Structure formats: C-alpha cells, structure tokens
Amino acid sequence: MTQSWNSGYVTDIAYIEGFYVQQSPARMALACLLGNVAAELPEPDDEACYLELGCGVGIGALVTAASNPGWQVTAIDYNPAHIAIGAGLARAARLDNIRFMEADLAQLATSRQADAIPQADFVSMHGLWSWVSNDVRAGIVRLLASKTRAGGLVHLSYNALPAWQGALGMQRLIYEAGVRTIGRSDVQAQAGLAVARDLKGVESRYLTESSITRDLLDTTVAMSTEYLPHEYMSAHWAPAFHADVAAALAEAKLDWVSSINPMENFPELMLTPEQRDIMNRYKDPILRELIKDMCLPRQLRHDLFVRGARRLYNDQRDAALSRLTVVPIVSPGELQTEIHVPAGMAEVGDKLQNMMAAAVRGPATVGELLALGGGRNPAELVGVLVGSHQCQIAVRSDGDQPESANRLNRVFGSRVNSIVAGKTPGALASSRLGTGLTAPPLLQFIAARLLSGERESSADAWIKALSADVVPEKHDTVRHVVHTAIEQRLPILRRLGIVPD
Ligand SMILES: C[S@@+](CC[C@H](N)C(=O)[O-])C[C@H]1O[C@@H](n2cnc3c(N)ncnc32)[C@H](O)[C@@H]1O
Structure with missing residues (x-):
C-alpha cells in the first residue's frame, strides 16, 4: 500500500523484532582490531554514544542502553509504529538513556531534529542500505559525516553483489x-x-x-x-558491491576496515589455496574483497568502517587483541573444534583445540589462553572463538548487572506466554558483554522468572504456563525442552551475571 511519506519502503506492516550481535560495540571493536586499526571499547559506566539508523523496533538499541547505563543511545526510524513499539519497551523498562527519534533519514542531517543527536562512538545500520532510495542513502552519508566522532566505528550490513x-x-x-x-x-x-x-x-x-x-x-x-x-517489496531494493558501498561511505571520511564476522577476515578459512594465490597478487583491500566476494556465497555483508583509521603494526594489534577478555556462551560439553567454513570443514589444530577448551571454561583474556596453549596468534584464536559463536568479547569479566538490564530482561520475558511464541532470536541484556546474549523466547521467560525471585524448583509451573496453547500429546516435549534449557543454558546465564546464582 502506498503512503506519501514512505519513499517506496514498506510501512504498512511493522518489521520483525530481532537481535543481531554484529551490531554490538564489542564486535565492532574486535573487527577493527582484526583489521589492524585501533579501537576503544568503553565500559558500561563510561560516557559513550551509540546511534542506530533504521532501527526498526530497536531491540539492539534497547539492549545496548540497558547493558551500558553510562551511555547515551539514539535510535532513529521514520516509521511511527516502530518508534512507538521501541519507546514503549524503553518506558516499560524505565530506561532513561535511550531516545527513540522518528525521522526520515533522507532529510534528517539538514533538519533541526539533528541538533539533538550527539556525536557517536558507535553507529549501526542493519538491513537498511540496500532497501532504501539513493536520496535516503545520500542522507545517511550526510548524517554519518556530521554525527560520527573522529575515531568512531560504523557497522553497515547490506545485500551484497555478486552473491545476489x-x-x-x-x-x-x-x-x-x-x-x-x-x-x-x-x-x-x-x-x-x-x-x-x-x-x-x-x-x-x-x-x-x-x-x-x-x-x-x-x-x-x-x-x-x-x-x-x-x-x-521495497521499490528501491538494490544489492550492492562492496566497492560501491566503500566509495559512498568515503564521502563521510569513513574507511572500510574489515568484516564484522571475524572468520571472514581469514582468507585461509574462506578461500581455496588456488583462490588465495590469485587474491594475494593484489594488496589493495577493495580489490581483495571483490575477489573474495567472487568466490564466496556471501549474500549479506556486515562491514566495519572507521572515521579516521589509526593503523596498528602487527605487534601492536596482537597486544591489543591479547588484552581482550573472552567469555563462553556455550557449555564446556558443547565445544566444537570442527568448524564449518566456506572452504569446507576446518578441523582446528591441537594447540588451538586446547586453548578453545580452556576458553569455554572461561572467562579468560586472549593472552592468558595463548600462554596456556603455547599459541602465538591472538587474531586466529579470538577470530575462531567468536566467529564460531562459542565465545563473546566481555567488556568486563565480573560485577553485578545494572538494574536497567534486569528491568529490560524482565520486560522481554514477561511478553512470552507460550513455548511457541516468537520466530526471530531475541536477546537478554548483559552488562558484562556490553550488549545482548542471543536468547530464544523460552530463555527470556526463564530469566524473567528467576529475576522475579523464583527458583528452578518452579519448573513445573513454568511448563504449565508455557503449554497453555500446546496440544496435550506435546506436553512431554515441552517438559523436555524446558529442562534442557535449565540444565544447559542456565549456567551460561549465571556465568554472564544475567540471572542471580
Ligand atoms: C529491514 S528494516 C531493519 C530494521 C532493524 N535495523 C532490524 O534489523 O531489525 C529497515 C528499517 O529502515 C527503516 N527505514 C526505511 N526507510 C527509512 C527512512 N527513509 N528513514 C528512516 N528509516 C527508514 C524502516 O522503517 C525499517 O525499520
């Protein structure tokens, strides 16, 4: 249905709620370091600003605000339905450090509304660029030019060519x-x-x-x-070549650094030796990326840009990576050392296996893990741990959750009233991660109950509540799923401080 203000984008049905870890500051900082560029990762109580453009209902922005009470978060979308949903969730969780702004990105940079947007340390745009018109893209670049602080990091995802x-x-x-x-x-x-x-x-x-x-x-x-x-159904749907996106963002003095999906930065995991030989004929990063995109089935790119690249020598980069703390998001029994990559199944070597085994018993710094396993390559270790979704970067390894994170997690969980609820991954805010942990509705439900003072001994009542619209023959399955979540996922939530011990 056409609406005069929608500029060809869909506005008559709200977008799905989703959480995407690539939007997290820690993942952006990691990508930056992997690309040999310096990056700071402020702690939850530091002063920092996070900006999301085309935020949809803003789950990522909400989680960032709740996990980092010292930060200012601004979430912008032109669809009032999205802004109403996001602002409603922020109100319900009493978050006072997030502002949802209804604005059209085509004109925002030159409008009075822009005065209220602080310069951002981190900017994220997920699912926006390749779905909007040239005018909107030009407006985005103008806004990035004026609202990304020097040294700030920008995440941009888009449908990529030639894969599409x-x-x-x-x-x-x-x-x-x-x-x-x-x-x-x-x-x-x-x-x-x-x-x-x-x-x-x-x-x-x-x-x-x-x-x-x-x-x-x-x-x-x-x-x-x-x-x-x-x-x-966007009138402007247009997958893009990485080279064109990099050229567009260069207008805002943004340099492309790397892929936010860590393993995509390791050609040996992505390309065959013969493909690498051809790529290695060239030093230019844009041409190297095009060669990668010619070989990989990479439909959605998650790129990291920086406004003012402070280049690091390899030893400086390795030192910065070694100081990072990784925290497991799988239990030790779930450790995977055979990893699926485009070039096939990569079985990691013995040394790396030992370090990975220690990591999933973490938290630990990358340097500590390397010292344990006699390894020398922090980029490979952290890239594989985070890229295989077995660890996340911790912005701090201990400390209590702020009440803001508990409140948002209770709000998320209170909306789950059936085991069959929700289709896309949601999240639980974690101050130690400075972002969210991807969590299905069931885990959000359990976390909220525990945060409200219940214990696992209430599992029977939880199963009953979650089975209300499930046929009786499936109740045993619900019981099994709930008990499995309690046994396998709860220890991880406890280790991250999301629920009390
Ligand atoms: C595919 S959705 C992605 C939403 C969100 N980033 C996510 O991943 O859940 C694209 C979003 O861009 C917003 N959008 C499209 N055109 C816009 C414009 N001109 N100004 C502001 N927001 C716009 C839409 O309303 C929608 O929420």
Missing part, C-alpha cells in the same frame, strides 16, 4: 506482481512469491539456473509474514 545477482529478476518479479495486487504489503509479497514459485515450477530459466533463487523460493515458505514484505 542470480536473484535480481526474482525480486523484480515478486515486486511487480506484488504492487499490482490489492492489499497490504504482506499480501502483495505473498502474491508475488506465488507467481515466482509457479514460474519456477514450469522451469523459468532465471528462477532455476541459480542456486540462490532455487533455495530462496523454498525457504520463503517458512519465513514470517512481517519479514517478507520488508525484504522483497
């Missing part, structure tokens, strides 16, 4: 068939997808010859009603 090239026709077909359908944009997206699936069924050349369209059309069946129109 085989699906350009598919999106256009979904969009054109969709806009000719009467109804809300979720109805339009479904109508467009139906035509695309029908055409694929009769061997449409461009819906069958690339693996991306073959797989996408199947997976969209299970995707949420709220997600699909935002992905496919």
Whole structure:
C-alpha cells in the first residue's frame, strides 16, 4: 500500500523484532582490531554514544542502553509504529538513556531534529542500505559525516553483489506482481512469491539456473509474514558491491576496515589455496574483497568502517587483541573444534583445540589462553572463538548487572506466554558483554522468572504456563525442552551475571 511519506519502503506492516550481535560495540571493536586499526571499547559506566539508523523496533538499541547505563543511545526510524513499539519497551523498562527519534533519514542531517543527536562512538545500520532510495542513502552519508566522532566505528550490513545477482529478476518479479495486487504489503509479497514459485515450477530459466533463487523460493515458505514484505517489496531494493558501498561511505571520511564476522577476515578459512594465490597478487583491500566476494556465497555483508583509521603494526594489534577478555556462551560439553567454513570443514589444530577448551571454561583474556596453549596468534584464536559463536568479547569479566538490564530482561520475558511464541532470536541484556546474549523466547521467560525471585524448583509451573496453547500429546516435549534449557543454558546465564546464582 502506498503512503506519501514512505519513499517506496514498506510501512504498512511493522518489521520483525530481532537481535543481531554484529551490531554490538564489542564486535565492532574486535573487527577493527582484526583489521589492524585501533579501537576503544568503553565500559558500561563510561560516557559513550551509540546511534542506530533504521532501527526498526530497536531491540539492539534497547539492549545496548540497558547493558551500558553510562551511555547515551539514539535510535532513529521514520516509521511511527516502530518508534512507538521501541519507546514503549524503553518506558516499560524505565530506561532513561535511550531516545527513540522518528525521522526520515533522507532529510534528517539538514533538519533541526539533528541538533539533538550527539556525536557517536558507535553507529549501526542493519538491513537498511540496500532497501532504501539513493536520496535516503545520500542522507545517511550526510548524517554519518556530521554525527560520527573522529575515531568512531560504523557497522553497515547490506545485500551484497555478486552473491545476489542470480536473484535480481526474482525480486523484480515478486515486486511487480506484488504492487499490482490489492492489499497490504504482506499480501502483495505473498502474491508475488506465488507467481515466482509457479514460474519456477514450469522451469523459468532465471528462477532455476541459480542456486540462490532455487533455495530462496523454498525457504520463503517458512519465513514470517512481517519479514517478507520488508525484504522483497521495497521499490528501491538494490544489492550492492562492496566497492560501491566503500566509495559512498568515503564521502563521510569513513574507511572500510574489515568484516564484522571475524572468520571472514581469514582468507585461509574462506578461500581455496588456488583462490588465495590469485587474491594475494593484489594488496589493495577493495580489490581483495571483490575477489573474495567472487568466490564466496556471501549474500549479506556486515562491514566495519572507521572515521579516521589509526593503523596498528602487527605487534601492536596482537597486544591489543591479547588484552581482550573472552567469555563462553556455550557449555564446556558443547565445544566444537570442527568448524564449518566456506572452504569446507576446518578441523582446528591441537594447540588451538586446547586453548578453545580452556576458553569455554572461561572467562579468560586472549593472552592468558595463548600462554596456556603455547599459541602465538591472538587474531586466529579470538577470530575462531567468536566467529564460531562459542565465545563473546566481555567488556568486563565480573560485577553485578545494572538494574536497567534486569528491568529490560524482565520486560522481554514477561511478553512470552507460550513455548511457541516468537520466530526471530531475541536477546537478554548483559552488562558484562556490553550488549545482548542471543536468547530464544523460552530463555527470556526463564530469566524473567528467576529475576522475579523464583527458583528452578518452579519448573513445573513454568511448563504449565508455557503449554497453555500446546496440544496435550506435546506436553512431554515441552517438559523436555524446558529442562534442557535449565540444565544447559542456565549456567551460561549465571556465568554472564544475567540471572542471580
Ligand atoms: C529491514 S528494516 C531493519 C530494521 C532493524 N535495523 C532490524 O534489523 O531489525 C529497515 C528499517 O529502515 C527503516 N527505514 C526505511 N526507510 C527509512 C527512512 N527513509 N528513514 C528512516 N528509516 C527508514 C524502516 O522503517 C525499517 O525499520
């Protein structure tokens, strides 16, 4: 449905709630260091500013504010429904260090509203760039130029080329068939997808010859009603080459540094030896990235930019990485030393295995782990631990949660009233992580109950509450899932200080 203010983006159905760890300050700082550029990681009580553009309902911004009571967080979106939901959650959790601002990014930089936005140490934009018009992108660059402080870090995710090239026709077909359908944009997206699936069924050349369209059309069946129109029904949907994004952000004096997904920065994990030989003919980082993107199935890029790169020599970088603390987010029994990477399955060597085993019993600094295992490569160790989702960077290794984090976690959990609730990963705020821990609704529910003074001995009551809309034959499954979460996930929440011991 067209609305005069939407500039071709979907506004008649709110976007899904989601938490994406790539938006966290610690992940941005890690990426910066991995790219041989200095980065500071302020503590939760320090003064720092975090800015999110196109925040949706703002789960990442809320979690950042609640985990870091000393910071000022600004979350901007032009959809009043998103702002109302995010501001409502902030009010419910009584967060006084987050401001939700309703503004159109096309004009914001030159409007009076911009005066209220402080210069940011960290800026994040997830799922915005490749879905908005050139005017909005230009407005974003103007805002970044004036609101990123010198030395500030910027995270930008976008649909990447050439990985999406085989699906350009598919999106256009979904969009054109969709806009000719009467109804809300979720109805339009479904109508467009139906035509695309029908055409694929009769061997449409461009819906069958690339693996991306073959797989996408199947997976969209299970995707949420709220997600699909935002992905496919934007009039300006345009996947981008990394080189073009880097050139656009250079206008705001932003330098591309690295990928926020740590392992993507290690060519030996991403490319075959023959592909690496060709990439290694070149030193230019933009050309090297294009060569990587020509070889990898990387549809969504998470890039890290810095405003003013303070380059580090390798020994300075290694020293800074060695000082980082890693904290496990899996239990010791879940340690994985065989890791799935685009170049295949990477079985890490014995030394690295020993250090990883020590890390999942952590917290520990990267330097301490290296000393234990006789290793010499902090970048590889921290890259594999964080990139394989077995550890996160801790901004501090102990200390109580601030009440703001407890309040937000109680608000998140109080909204879960069924085991079948929620489709996208939510989060629990953790001051030790300075961000959130990805958490399904069940874990949010359990954390909120524990934060309200209940103990695990209440598990039977929890199972009853969570099973209200579950058929009786499935109650045993609910019981099993709840007990597994208590046994396996609760120790991790305790180690992170999210719930009391
Ligand atoms: C795909 S959603 C991503 C939301 C959020 N970052 C997330 O990942 O959950 C894109 C967001 O950009 C917002 N947006 C689109 N055009 C905008 C504009 N011109 N000004 C401000 N926000 C805009 C939309 O309202 C939407 O919330």
